[in-house]
Amino acid sequence: MSDPCPAPARRPDDHRLRELMAEVAVGDHDAYRLVYRSVAGQVFGLVRRILRDPAQSEEVAQEVMLQVWQAAARYRPERGEVVAWVLTMAHHRAVDRVRQAQASAEREARAAAHQHTTAFDEVAEKVQDSLERERVRHCLKALTEVQRQSLTLAYYRGLTYQQVAELQHAPLSTTKTRIRDGLIRLRDCLGVGS
Known part of the structure; x- marks a missing residue:
C-alpha cells in the first residue's frame, strides 16, 4: 500500500486513536491520515495472511481503510480499541473475499458441469x-x-x-x-x- 504521508514518530496510544476517530467521524482529513498511518500496516499484514496474494491483499486493505473513513461515526469506544475494530473489519473483508473467490470457482464448476447435464x-x-x-x-x-x-x-x-x-x-x-x-x-x- 502506498502511503503519501511519512510515518509518524510513534504510534498514538489507544486513547489518542479514539480521539482521532471522533475527529474522523466529522470529516477531519488530518485525523484520518494519523489513523491511517497507525493501522494500515497491521491491516495489510492481517489481510495478507488470509489472502496470501499481494495484489488482492493491497486492494482489500485499501477497501478496509476506505471503510474506516466511511464508518468512523459507527465506531463505539466502549466496545473495544480502535485497532481491534479496524482489524475486525479487515478480517471480515478478507474472509468475504475468500468466500467470493470460492463461490465464483464453485459457480464456474457448476456451470461447466451443467453444460454436460440436461437437467438441474x-x-x-x-x-x-x-x-x-x-x-x-x-x-x-x-x-x-x-x-x-x-x-x-x-x-x-x-x-x-x-x-x-x-x-x-x-x-x-x-x-x-x-x-x-x-x-x-x-x-x-x-x-x-x-
Missing part, C-alpha cells in the same frame, strides 16, 4: 451443501476446545475479541492468538488458499 439436479446440490457443512464441522472438531470456543464466540455470535477475552477470563493477546491459530488450522484443514 437439486438433490445433488443439497448433498454437496450438506457435505461442505459436515467438512466444516469436522475441521472445527480438529481445533482445540479453546480455539473452537473462541472462533464460535467471535464469528458465530459476533463478539469482539475483547468480549471473547472477558468471557473466557483470558488476556486479550491470548484470545487473539487462539483465534488466529484456530483460523489458520481451519483454513489448512479446509484447504482454503492452497
Whole structure:
C-alpha cells in the first residue's frame, strides 16, 4: 500500500486513536491520515495472511481503510480499541473475499458441469451443501476446545475479541492468538488458499 504521508514518530496510544476517530467521524482529513498511518500496516499484514496474494491483499486493505473513513461515526469506544475494530473489519473483508473467490470457482464448476447435464439436479446440490457443512464441522472438531470456543464466540455470535477475552477470563493477546491459530488450522484443514 502506498502511503503519501511519512510515518509518524510513534504510534498514538489507544486513547489518542479514539480521539482521532471522533475527529474522523466529522470529516477531519488530518485525523484520518494519523489513523491511517497507525493501522494500515497491521491491516495489510492481517489481510495478507488470509489472502496470501499481494495484489488482492493491497486492494482489500485499501477497501478496509476506505471503510474506516466511511464508518468512523459507527465506531463505539466502549466496545473495544480502535485497532481491534479496524482489524475486525479487515478480517471480515478478507474472509468475504475468500468466500467470493470460492463461490465464483464453485459457480464456474457448476456451470461447466451443467453444460454436460440436461437437467438441474437439486438433490445433488443439497448433498454437496450438506457435505461442505459436515467438512466444516469436522475441521472445527480438529481445533482445540479453546480455539473452537473462541472462533464460535467471535464469528458465530459476533463478539469482539475483547468480549471473547472477558468471557473466557483470558488476556486479550491470548484470545487473539487462539483465534488466529484456530483460523489458520481451519483454513489448512479446509484447504482454503492452497
